[in-house]
Amino acid sequence: MGLAIGAATALPVAYLAITVGGSLDQALDTLWRERTLRLVLRSVGLAGAVTALAVALALPLAWLTARTDLPGRRAWTVLTLLPLVIPSYIGAYLIVSALGPRGLLQDLLAGPFGVERLPSIYGFPGALLTLVLFTYPLALLTIRAAMSRLDPQLEEAARGMGRSAWRTYRSVVLPQLVPAIGASGLLVALYVLHDFGAVSILRFDSFTRVIYTAYGTGSRTSAAALASLLVLVMLAVLWLEGRARGRLAYHRSAPGTARPPATVPLGRWRWPALAFCSAVVLLALVLPVGVLVYWSLQSVAGSPDWAGIGAGTGNSLIAAGMAAAVAALCALPVALLSVRFPGVASGLAERASYAGYALPGVVVALALVFFGTRAVPVLYQSLAMLVFAWVVLFLPQAIGSTRASLLQVSPRVEEAARAMGRSPLDVLRTVTTPLAASGVMAGAALVFLTAVKELPAALILAPIGFETLSTEIWGATSVGFFERGAVPSLVLLLVSAPPLYLLTARGR
């Protein structure tokens, strides 16, 4: 079953192979250009820089919110994760309107200091800033969960044997976090590779932007060739992560269960810690949401289309909810296969599922247009098709967190259940799944959060007339009425709050 799911999510790759194979000469012609190499380097450079910064930002935040007596820890947990729900196209737009050459900041500085124009934020710096601000929560989520599940006995043993706090951290804590850092780095890197919203608004000429242009001008072979190259880049990233992951065991080998880890008192360091958290929250959350609220108020004065927003909210909830449920169900067998039976086939199934996640949404959507119209025309442009597209796009998020929690379930427990006469399926149902339930639920929540803000697949594959919050926001902003997009944007953030709460609640 895990293998079948892996194969289904590899459909976009099959589509790319068919398209590129259809006119190989033209495809090779696209790939052999000097510009293509430059594109690869640019995109990989951006992905690498964003990943490094996002992880660097997430590590201290995770530690502060999971293991210390930071004042208002629970609130900071939620606040530092909240930027996750801001779609990159909205985030980028807000960053430009706040920090752009003639943005709000310039407006503020123009009076007292006579600043006429701020340095341009476009290109690499702006894309880097925006993507770090809105992807670090992906890393934070995974790392924080792993940190709060760490077995304190190991640390205590190390300290007891005379190691300093810092050496304990380096030699005991950090190695235990490697799978989480690897998995979260992977999610961030692949997110950056496939993101279109931020790079298009901040005008960073990345792979996805060029793929979009190529599709728009009818050169689907060039577009597919470039997308195939993106798949290769993704494979390289996966390989790196696989090497970092290794074959270590992370579950307890001694009997008994782990206690919750002890809380570290911060003392004087409380203030710099608070300042750090405040700075992150201010930039990634208060600033963008403030602009949104300001615009919403202006929009409410102009009586927005409440009925339309209501319908869009309902549709978003239904479609993203379905995608979350299906993805969680599909993730379990794939993750189980890769954790309990590591091998070529299971590795392939897990890796294949990442294909959809690394590809730009438009490529996955068009791949499903291609197969949908040919193989299952009855389902084409149905809700099922959109849900399937989202599962293909976001399954790795569910697999990642399911896998992480499965890794901490000792196979001994399952073996014990088997020895007492339970059938394998029974064990899966009554032992493994409940123990991994928090990871499964977190995976579902994460898929919901990303699906609800997804745009290209929603535009291309949704049934005609099926408006979601994200398509409504797009509709308003594409004609330049950003104020009108502000209310649905805020609703989008609101509906994302409960699943986010679910994600943060389980770490305690």
Add this chain to the structure above:
Amino acid sequence: MRKLLPILGMVVAAALPGCGFGADGGSGELTIYSGREQDLVGPLLDRYAKEEGVDIKVRYGTTPEIAATLNEEGDRSPADVFFSQDAGALGSLQAKGRLELLPTAILDRVDSRFRSPQGDWVGVSGRARVVAYNRERVREPDLPRSVLGLTAPRWKSKVGWAPTNASFESFVTALRKTEGESGAERWLRAMKANDTQVYENNVAIRDAVAKGEIEVGLINHYYVAEARAQEGPDYPVGIYEPPGGDPGALVNVAGAAVIAGAEHEDAARDFISFLLSREAQRYFAERTKEYPLAAGVKPAPGLVPLSSIRQPDVDLADLADLQGTVDLLERTGVL
């Protein structure tokens, strides 16, 4: 897991019934793929549906996305009509044989400059590139005869453009056709050397010209026409159309075509015919401030009549060659 199973059941049950499109195929139905925003054309399409009693289904998206979708769907597309924001996308679909020929009764209602030479798409409304200028700082006679003249020292740091804007890119494509690759490249480099200011979009340029931040901006005509309609005749931005077939005065069109193998072919033609009717053309003139192309409808007040703008020597369908333009913009560092 046990809790999730009923959810899966619901998922399947809810997802399946909503999918029966096109199977009945009765008359009075029409599926439109619109690359134009719902905000702009939605009211007009609703009016058509009500007046003609046609059950229309409209998929909205960006023009490039819809063109790409039509390419993937191939001859299995559920679409009957493609309503495109620009001529280039129509040209690229025409080249792939994805469009049906239109009857001459429809084609002849539009000037031959604004329709497919092969006869498979027709322009519906015109979008002119213009030189927008601040009337308090620049007198029209002082403007150069051609946008090519904006590289002079007089215009240093005084001109604005929006390199990522699709209409700007169409203009550069036209420039490549009229001046050749090297001529276009030279102009782009000279403009960049002249410190031409970069803006996000046409609206930002127009507002910068109005505020006097810059004196001249390269944008589409209707942005000025809209602001003038709101702000009154004292609005400080003027429109200048460079004469003599200058690429800076390119008139692109939003157009429509019937998809090859459309299930509701007659309804599709009927709809396109409606877009060229007096009622629809008036809607474009008043609501979107675009140039009407048929039925003798006059453009919004204050606009130069279309007949006095000399179109550069460019086939609108050639504007499909966007890739070369993006390459050039990148090579010159404009993008």
